[in-house]
Amino acid sequence: MADLWPALLAFLLAYLAFARLALAQAVHRQAVAPGASAGRGTRVFSATLLGSSLALLLVAEGGGFGALLWLLLLSAAAFCVAQTLSWRPHWLRWLLRTRTEHADANELR
Amino acid sequence: MNASRQAKTGDHPRARLLLRLCAALGGGYICTVALTATAARFATLLGMPRSEAVYLGSLLALPLYLALLLWSFCEPRLRRLYALLLGGTGAGLLLQALLNVARAGGG
Amino acid sequence: MTRLHSWAGVLLGGVLLAIFWTGSLSLFDREIDRWMQPATRLPAPPAALSLDRLLHGQAASLIATAPAWTLSLPTARTPTLQLDYQDPVQGPVRRHLDPRTGALLPDEGSWAGTRFLFPFHFSLHLRWRDLGYWLVGAAGMGMLMLLASGVVAHRKLIAEFFTFRPRKRLQRSLLDLHNLTGVLVLPFHFLISLSGLAIFCLIYFPGVAQSLYPEDRAQLPAEALGAYARPASGVVAPLGSLDAMLRQAAQRWEQDGHPGAAYQLRVGHPGDRAAFVEIRRSFDREVSMNVDRLIFDGVTGALLQQHRTPPVVGVQRFLTGLHFVQFEHWTLRWLYFAGGLGGCLLIGSGLLFWAGARRARHARQGRSGARLVEALTVAACVGLVIATLAFFVANRLLPVDIAAPPRRATLEVQAFFGAWLLSLAHAAWRPARAWGEQLQLAAGLALLAVLLNGLTTGDHLLRSLSSGQTAIAGMDLMLLALAGLCLLAARRLQRAAQPTHKERALG
Numbered sequence: 121m122a123d124l125w126p127a128l129l130a131f132l133l134a135y136l137a138f139a140r141l142a143l144a145q146a147v148h149r150q151a152v153a154p155g156a157s158a159g160r161g162t163r164v165f166s167a168t169l170l171g172s173s174l175a176l177l178l179v180a181e182g183g184g185f186g187a188l189l190w191l192l193l194l195s196a197a198a199f200c201v202a203q204t205l206s207w208r209p210h211w212l213r214w215l216l217r218t219r220t221e222h223a224d225a226n227e228l229r
Numbered sequence: 230m231n232a233s234r235q236a237k238t239g240d241h242p243r244a245r246l247l248l249r250l251c252a253a254l255g256g257g258y259i260c261t262v263a264l265t266a267t268a269a270r271f272a273t274l275l276g277m278p279r280s281e282a283v284y285l286g287s288l289l290a291l292p293l294y295l296a297l298l299l300w301s302f303c304e305p306r307l308r309r310l311y312a313l314l315l316g317g318t319g320a321g322l323l324l325q326a327l328l329n330v331a332r333a334g335g336g
Numbered sequence: 337m338t339r340l341h342s343w344a345g346v347l348l349g350g351v352l353l354a355i356f357w358t359g360s361l362s363l364f365d366r367e368i369d370r371w372m373q374p375a376t377r378l379p380a381p382p383a384a385l386s387l388d389r390l391l392h393g394q395a396a397s398l399i400a401t402a403p404a405w406t407l408s409l410p411t412a413r414t415p416t417l418q419l420d421y422q423d424p425v426q427g428p429v430r431r432h433l434d435p436r437t438g439a440l441l442p443d444e445g446s447w448a449g450t451r452f453l454f455p456f457h458f459s460l461h462l463r464w465r466d467l468g469y470w471l472v473g474a475a476g477m478g479m480l481m482l483l484a485s486g487v488v489a490h491r492k493l494i495a496e497f498f499t500f501r502p503r504k505r506l507q508r509s510l511l512d513l514h515n516l517t518g519v520l521v522l523p524f525h526f527l528i529s530l531s532g533l534a535i536f537c538l539i540y541f542p543g544v545a546q547s548l549y550p551e552d553r554a555q556l557p558a559e560a561l562g563a564y565a566r567p568a569s570g571v572v573a574p575l576g577s578l579d580a581m582l583r584q585a586a587q588r589w590e591q592d593g594h595p596g597a598a599y600q601l602r603v604g605h606p607g608d609r610a611a612f613v614e615i616r617r618s619f620d621r622e623v624s625m626n627v628d629r630l631i632f633d634g635v636t637g638a639l640l641q642q643h644r645t646p647p648v649v650g651v652q653r654f655l656t657g658l659h660f661v662q663f664e665h666w667t668l669r670w671l672y673f674a675g676g677l678g679g680c681l682l683i684g685s686g687l688l689f690w691a692g693a694r695r696a697r698h699a700r701q702g703r704s705g706a707r708l709v710e711a712l713t714v715a716a717c718v719g720l721v722i723a724t725l726a727f728f729v730a731n732r733l734l735p736v737d738i739a740a741p742p743r744r745a746t747l748e749v750q751a752f753f754g755a756w757l758l759s760l761a762h763a764a765w766r767p768a769r770a771w772g773e774q775l776q777l778a779a780g781l782a783l784l785a786v787l788l789n790g791l792t793t794g795d796h797l798l799r800s801l802s803s804g805q806t807a808i809a810g811m812d813l814m815l816l817a818l819a820g821l822c823l824l825a826a827r828r829l830q831r832a833a834q835p836t837h838k839e840r841a842l843g
Binding site for chain 1: 497498499500501502516517520521522523524527622623624654658663665667668671672674675678
C-alpha cells in the first residue's frame, strides 16, 4: 500500500490543476457557483501543480514508469473532473471560494 | 473559367474517390517503403549495423505512412497528390539503385 | 476531415471495438486463465525452484521425444511452471506443472485468456495468409487516422474539454461522451495504437528488411534478437543441469549491470550432444521488453553466446513493452484497463451516435433504414460482450475430459462466435428491442458466470476474498460490475426511448 502514495498524490495534484482549469471556463464556473467571477493566475497554478506531479512520479517511480504513470493519471484526473462537473458540481465550490477570498483580500489592500 | 473547371473535376466524383483511395492506401504505402528503405540504407552508410537500420526504417515508416495517409485525404488536387507520391517513390528507388551500383562497383 | 472521420469510423468501428475489448481483457489474461482453468489456481510459487528435480518427474515422459521445448518460470500471476512443446499430432501443447512437486496438472483443454482472447486481439484468429495481422494493422493505422481527424474535426470543441451532460438527450450525451473519452484519454489512445503497430512493424513493412537483407533475410533475427540455432549432431548425451545454467545467467546479468532473473528457458535438441539452452531475462521491473538472452551449451553448461538488446531495437522493444504491459505494476495495469475501456466507450459512443444520427436522417427522409446496419451496430457492441460471457459460461458448463473432437477448446470458441452470430440475428429480427434485451441478457450471463464459478469450483466470492485468491475474486467482482453496468445502460436507453412514445401518443 505504501507504494500507492506517490500515484495518489500525483493524481490529487493533477485533479486540482484540471479543476482550476475547468473553472476558468464560464460555463463550468456557472454550474459550480452561479455568478462567480474568474480568478487570475490559473495557468501558472495549474502548470505548477502538473509539473510537480510529474516530478514527484519521476522521482518515486523512475523514468519509464514515472512518465507513463503521469500521462495516464492526467487522463484519469481530467476525466474525474469532468464527471464531478456533471454529477456533483458543488463539490468544487470551495475552489472558487478560496479564489474569490484571495481576490477580495487583494482589493482591500 | 471556374465553371468549366468545376465541370471537369465534378464530373466523376466516384472515380476521383477511387483514385484518391488508391493513392492514399497503395501509393502512400509504396512511397513510404521506398523512402524508409533508402533512409535505412543511408543509416548503414553512416555506420549503423544492418539489423538496427531495418528497425529504424520500419519504425519510421509508421508516422510517415500516417502523415501521407492524412495528407492524401486532405490535398484537394489529385494531380499534386499523385505527383508527389510517385516522385517520392521514384526518388527513393533511384537512390537505392545508385547505392546498389556504388556497392557493386566498390565491393 | 469530418467525412474521413465518419467513414473510417463506420468501416473500422466494429473491428476496433473488438480489438480494444479483447485488448482490455488481455491485461488480465492470466487472471482469466486462473478463473477458466481451476486446476491452475495454486498459491504463490516458492522463491527457489529446482528445475532439474521438477523435470525428472512426470514431465520427463512428455518431452522425451520433442525436438525442442520451452519452460516458463512461475510468477505471482501465473503460479505454475508452463511447458510448451510441439506434438506431432496435436500441434502446440501447453501443460502446467506444480512448481513445488513437479506434478503435471490436469489438462483442462481450455484456451482461456492467453490463448484465445489475447491472440484474438492481435490476429482476430484469422490465420489464412496472416490476414488477421494485416486487418488489425489496418485498423490500428485507421485508429491513428481517426484520432487525428477527430481532433481536427472537433478543434473548435476543445473548449468543451470537460463537458459531459449525461441527463440531456441521448444523442447529446453520446457525443459528449465521445468527445470526452476522445480528448481526455487521447495520449493513451495514441500511444496504444502507435505502440501496437510498432510491435509488428517488420511484418507491415517487409520491404525495408528486404532492401537491406536482399539474400540473407534469415540473418535479421539472429543479429537483432540474438536468435540462435545449430543442427543436431545425432549423438545422444544427457542434458546438463538447468539450475546451474540459471545461476550462471543471473550472475552474468548482475556483472553486466542489468541484474535480473530469467523468465523463460528454451531447450533445443534436448538429449543430443548439440543441445543448447536459451535463457531469457525477465522484464517485470522495466517498461521495455528486452531481448537480452544467454545461450548455453546443453550438455556442458558453457556459455556460447550473449545477446544484449541493441539501441534501436531497444526503442522498438520499449514501445512493445509499453503495449504488452508485462511489467509488474498494478497501478499502471488498472490505469491501462481504464484507458482500454475508455477506448471501448469512445468507439461505442461514436458508433451509437452515428447510428442515431442516421436513424434520424432516415426518419426525416421517410426511409425505413437498413436493418442490417442497425443489427451490425448492436452485434458489434453488445454482441461482443455477450460472446465473451458465453465463452466464460461455456467454460464452466462443459466437462473437462472431452476426448473425441471437437475438443473442449474448440467448443468454447464455437460458443463465443455462435453467441456473437445469435446476437446479430436477434438484432436483425427485433430491431426496436434489441439493445435493451441484449443488455439484459449480458447482465444475466455475467451473473450466471459468477454463480457457475462458485458452484463448479467452490471458490465463490466469499471464499476467494477470504483466502486471498485475488485473481478469482477480481474476476467475479468484475463480472458483477459488468452486470450492473449493463443494467444501468439498459435503463438509460429505455429512458431515452420513452419521449418518442410520448410524442407518438400526443401526435
